[in-house]
Amino acid sequence: MADLITYREAIADGIAREMRLDPSVVCLGEDIGAAGGVFKSTQGLFEEFGPTRIWDTPISEQAIVGAAMGAAMTGMRPVAEIMFSDFLACCWDFIANEMPKVRYMTGGQVKVPMVVRTANGGGLGFGAQHSQAVENWALSVPGLVIAAPSTPSDVVGLMASAIRSDDPVLFFEHKALFATKGEPAPAGHVIPLGQANVVRTGSEITLVGLAWSMPIVLEAAELLAQQGISAEVIDLRTLVPLDAATVLSSVSKTSRILIVEENPFQGGWGGTLASIVADEGFYDLDAPVKRIAAASVPLAFATHLENELLPSVALTVETAVRMATS
Amino acid sequence: MADLITYREAIADGIAREMRLDPSVVCLGEDIGAAGGVFKSTQGLFEEFGPTRIWDTPISEQAIVGAAMGAAMTGMRPVAEIMFSDFLACCWDFIANEMPKVRYMTGGQVKVPMVVRTANGGGLGFGAQHSQAVENWALSVPGLVIAAPSTPSDVVGLMASAIRSDDPVLFFEHKALFATKGEPAPAGHVIPLGQANVVRTGSEITLVGLAWSMPIVLEAAELLAQQGISAEVIDLRTLVPLDAATVLSSVSKTSRILIVEENPFQGGWGGTLASIVADEGFYDLDAPVKRIAAASVPLAFATHLENELLPSVALTVETAVRMATS
Amino acid sequence: MAGSAVASPESLSGWYEQMLVIRGTEKAAFDLFMSGLVKGTTHLAAGHEAVAVGASAALEPDDYVWATYRGHHHAMARGLSAEACLGELMSKQTGSSQGKGGSMHMTYAPGNMMGSYAIIGSHLPMAVGSAWSSVLRQSGQVSVAFFGDGATNIGAFHEAINLAAVWRLPVIFVCENNLYMEYTPISSVTAVEHPAADRAGAYSLPRIVIDGNDVVVVRDEVAKAAAKARAGEGPSIIECLTYRHYGHSRTDPAKYRPEGELEQWLMRDPVKVLREHLAAAGVGEDEIGEIEQRAQHAVLAAIEAAKAAPLSDPAEAFTDVWADGGSQWRT
Amino acid sequence: MAGSAVASPESLSGWYEQMLVIRGTEKAAFDLFMSGLVKGTTHLAAGHEAVAVGASAALEPDDYVWATYRGHHHAMARGLSAEACLGELMSKQTGSSQGKGGSMHMTYAPGNMMGSYAIIGSHLPMAVGSAWSSVLRQSGQVSVAFFGDGATNIGAFHEAINLAAVWRLPVIFVCENNLYMEYTPISSVTAVEHPAADRAGAYSLPRIVIDGNDVVVVRDEVAKAAAKARAGEGPSIIECLTYRHYGHSRTDPAKYRPEGELEQWLMRDPVKVLREHLAAAGVGEDEIGEIEQRAQHAVLAAIEAAKAAPLSDPAEAFTDVWADGGSQWRT
Numbered sequence A, B: 001m002a003d004l005i006t007y008r009e010a011i012a013d014g015i016a017r018e019m020r021l022d023p024s025v026v027c028l029g030e031d032i033g034a035a036g037g038v039f040k041s042t043q044g045l046f047e048e049f050g051p052t053r054i055w056d057t058p059i060s061e062q063a064i065v066g067a068a069m070g071a072a073m074t075g076m077r078p079v080a081e082i083m084f085s086d087f088l089a090c091c092w093d094f095i096a097n098e099m100p101k102v103r104y105m106t107g108g109q110v111k112v113p114m115v116v117r118t119a120n121g122g123g124l125g126f127g128a129q130h131s132q133a134v135e136n137w138a139l140s141v142p143g144l145v146i147a148a149p150s151t152p153s154d155v156v157g158l159m160a161s162a163i164r165s166d167d168p169v170l171f172f173e174h175k176a177l178f179a180t181k182g183e184p185a186p187a188g189h190v191i192p193l194g195q196a197n198v199v200r201t202g203s204e205i206t207l208v209g210l211a212w213s214m215p216i217v218l219e220a221a222e223l224l225a226q227q228g229i230s231a232e233v234i235d236l237r238t239l240v241p242l243d244a245a246t247v248l249s250s251v252s253k254t255s256r257i258l259i260v261e262e263n264p265f266q267g268g269w270g271g272t273l274a275s276i277v278a279d280e281g282f283y284d285l286d287a288p289v290k291r292i293a294a295a296s297v298p299l300a301f302a303t304h305l306e307n308e309l310l311p312s313v314a315l316t317v318e319t320a321v322r323m324a325t326s
Numbered sequence C, D: 001m002a003g004s005a006v007a008s009p010e011s012l013s014g015w016y017e018q019m020l021v022i023r024g025t026e027k028a029a030f031d032l033f034m035s036g037l038v039k040g041t042t043h044l045a046a047g048h049e050a051v052a053v054g055a056s057a058a059l060e061p062d063d064y065v066w067a068t069y070r071g072h073h074h075a076m077a078r079g080l081s082a083e084a085c086l087g088e089l090m091s092k093q094t095g096s097s098q099g100k101g102g103s104m105h106m107t108y109a110p111g112n113m114m115g116s117y118a119i120i121g122s123h124l125p126m127a128v129g130s131a132w133s134s135v136l137r138q139s140g141q142v143s144v145a146f147f148g149d150g151a152t153n154i155g156a157f158h159e160a161i162n163l164a165a166v167w168r169l170p171v172i173f174v175c176e177n178n179l180y181m182e183y184t185p186i187s188s189v190t191a192v193e194h195p196a197a198d199r200a201g202a203y204s205l206p207r208i209v210i211d212g213n214d215v216v217v218v219r220d221e222v223a224k225a226a227a228k229a230r231a232g233e234g235p236s237i238i239e240c241l242t243y244r245h246y247g248h249s250r251t252d253p254a255k256y257r258p259e260g261e262l263e264q265w266l267m268r269d270p271v272k273v274l275r276e277h278l279a280a281a282g283v284g285e286d287e288i289g290e291i292e293q294r295a296q297h298a299v300l301a302a303i304e305a306a307k308a309a310p311l312s313d314p315a316e317a318f319t320d321v322w323a324d325g326g327s328q329w330r331t
């Protein structure tokens, strides 16, 4: 189709839509202005909105997120970019200790309506310090909305909700999805935070993914169908709020769940989800709760080594077949 | 008994024992010298080892951990103190992106034998920014040993292993346990990293805890025994390496597992452990896998509010009774 | 170092009363701790009052103020009542944050006192952000961040000031240099003599060190910086020399202080200094006595009210996590 | 800005060959990327060679060196072979880290080149740590951290230099000021003209700015700083003015540069400057030509060897996580 757009373009589109609607939305980050962002995901914003809405910063991650906080607390809706999600570590105090706690610590006197956008994840040969799926760091901190879209139109729909939210949102844009294409989002497209997407219905096994792992589970579901196994596929879209109800209701139908995560097994979101299913969905289960995740290893630079560490379609299919036929 | 020692004293004792054995062990941190640490957990070290082994630092968490790294990579075994574990956020880049990845990124050319000690956890009315159980942030990062002892002698035994380890270790000392007492560690006491402790044997339900939650599960087990329910109690002692085998073998006997965590439910270590049990121990299970964790809320300052949020003995007993009789 | 600027007897009287109420509230907080009515930890600002009162006197009601865990004085100088302050410490429903924040997180949003942050340095970028916000909204507001000498060695300090300077933002960084971090002298861990002022040059800002115990001096210097900020001429760093009368926190007897140091600083107690200003401005002993009585009564009434108030509702533990007021994170 | 100091023809010749091998390897890396033989990203240092070669010339073999993601030149100046460098980029078993590190993490431990760190500022405290370690071990070693102009606005920079200054550690902070961060001029986001040197005063250190394209100038200044460090007189900050010939990374055509800027800097290309030094020192054209041929052959041989080497073993993905060599994190 001629009018498909890339995930990358959807990011700038999603931001631009909100900036047109609300003058309090401003962007800041490194090289996001005239340069259009190092991933070109803010391309066109500087041209359309100019230097009073799009601000280039020094390499000062703490100042970026901290200043965004201060602005959010005083009437603005800042959208801060942290170039690679690994660099959230450089401002982790703000992400973990400040943003999510202000409303609570002040007894509701102060709110923090802001978005931190960041390029997340691996698969591109960027090595151990530029490839992590760090949404799991954030999952252990109450008070942060965590969004991680997998398609261009989800990017736009979730961006709208994220920017309009009165809660702080971490918005994980996946580097390995930037070049993927999809239908553009219709005008006024908004996806509520906390609503998982049942991307494919099925009856024998539930496959759950997020962001990078969605193409994997979708391809696996297709291959499973060819083998006569009917898989239901769920895209969580946000980790917080977590739409556990959609997952549990799927499991009550399929009796089997396989969670596919990009991140290392240890401390991954799949653990939290699996624990919910193994508790609240226990009596529905006909097979062990399974997770496919990356090895608990830093990611390697070499593509052929990185591939050894990350989940694959083949392993997903193989595991699902074993589960469905056990 | 006259010769019981406090958990707090055990920390200084554990460090001192290693410093006496190995001149490459040095300590650095804020107020750890003549002041003896703000929790008095390094009391006596400055007097015994002097300013060439015990270094007071500015309020520069990145410099503290970064300098410890550089020293560790060049022949020393530094023990860095980060006063409250919440402040690990101020040097999270070093904890998450540097320490655990150096050996791997350099292809084994460089190692990082160091310990970061920190006062962890809640229950003392210190509020949202001084009370977190942050070992879960670290759990999602491969390459870090994570120790969290619950008794004075475990403090000493694990400290010995931590300091002697050629891997970077995060050593979580629990604030609410500082004043608790126990048997002093015998001379030469060493507890291998990755070895859970079956603190109490039982046959009907497995209770798993860590650090702060150990007194809770132990008291609960005692109350359950009075009700005729036999609980096995496991203290994980380290999250990485994770002694899943001990937990799985216990579940194969009891068929029931209840995990009690101090941290918020979302992203807690119990999720990772539960997911392993719900997979590898699935066919042993006679009841849903249950987790008791803190509410997914920042911790409140007021004691009566903080208590609302944290796990309790009562809830542990009540849940275990329901599980054992279902 | 005494201030040469003039202030009206009325202004001086108002500041004196405010300062005494703050001092009395800090004393009450200390006593309530000792009697077990306040839990957790607390960091008292007795000795630092001139910085809070002087700065507030130079600001407009809608200017923004940001503080550290040692922030009771800043919240009160911006309008937080002694009762709400003590109520917070005592976990009462009448506390400024219903006991959810506590001593280290005093906040008074009606006075644009945006909160107290307990992780060193973290509020400095936030103050840069509220200054940026004022520029974006063209509101003319100034932002002030108060911080300790110890905060000058943490990375966020450097990042905040550089960004403020580059963007020429209307923000004033006010250092309360009280010579110590927790138990360690700042001079032993800092590469310059004046931890804040001697860093100003690294951001093309002028070096300013003032007497932080004289409310008039503080008022004048902050007023200058505020005027500069409102004129679009960017940020300032002001280092105020002061001293804390209590130890670092509740549990600190401050034995690390050299003998006589406290006594020397008590001779320059900001309350004493201001009382002298009052006398010099012709305010009589009677009038001064009346102010003192009023302040004392206000504090006593606040203590009684805070004691009498109910503990906050246990359900408060689960409110104010999310925008909908609740704590639900999953379906 | 040309260096006034003298260097022997032999020294100059050696540096020239080293510089040419580095330059040739960077060119090869660029070409191999373009032909698809190298994946991921890379940041070339062509143009910066005088900093690496000059600094190394001033150091002892056991001194420590720390670099950023733009670190090929530093690793090679400390002894990493062109073959191991290109092998790493091509994910070969012969690569310095068997393809686990890649372009951004070049390391050569045999030369005490302790690694390249890709998160801005993070290696600065590490260099402070290795300097501290030298003091603790009384080894007399000096540590050098190379970093970009952009790194001067991140918190770790400030914390590292303060600690180094307070503890008077033998560490040299060498800034490669190439005018740009990724695509943004450093001048647009920094509150002073010289991002590193103009911050030195904040740590009681002298302000030093030098020509970073003249290997002799760099060698002399680093030698001075090293002598000072070894004498127990503490750290130095040296700002080297230089320029990168390629864009920031593989994918950057560097269109943000004003017209003529690159050309102007190419006239002060460190290779050209050093060639002039050689001539001035009386080294003949023939001899210079021989050096150039030797370097070219070395690079060509390295390219061939790296191409011919096998990909690293897939099992390498699971080694070197833990001290036991493996990746087991649970029972």
Ligand SMILES: Cc1ncc(C[n+]2csc(CCOP(=O)(O)OP(=O)(O)O)c2C)c(N)n1
Binding pocket: B030, B059, B061, B083, B087, B090, C070, C118, C119, C120, C121, C147, C148, C149, C150, C151, C152, C154, C176, C178, C180, C181, C182, C248
């Ligand atoms: C990042 C961080 N590190 C350490 C602490 C612990 N801490 C609390 S107060 C304090 C001393 C601060 O000294 P200073 O900035 O001079 O302020 P003062 O207490 O003297 O007002 C320290 C180290 C902290 N709160 N945050």
Ligand SMILES: Cc1ncc(C[n+]2csc(CCOP(=O)(O)OP(=O)(O)O)c2C)c(N)n1
Binding pocket: A030, A059, A061, A083, A087, A090, D070, D118, D119, D120, D121, D147, D148, D149, D150, D151, D152, D154, D176, D178, D180, D181, D182, D248
């Ligand atoms: C903390 C952090 N923020 C951002 C980046 C992304 N980044 C990589 S290189 C770079 C520019 C660095 O500029 P400079 O320090 O001048 O070094 P140069 O590339 O010019 O050698 C940026 C912003 C990073 N790697 N780390």
Ligand SMILES: [Mg+2]
Binding pocket: C148, C149, C150, C176, C177, C178, C179, C180, C181
């Ligand atoms: Mg102080």
Ligand SMILES: [Mg+2]
Binding pocket: D148, D149, D150, D176, D177, D178, D179, D180, D181
């Ligand atoms: Mg640069």
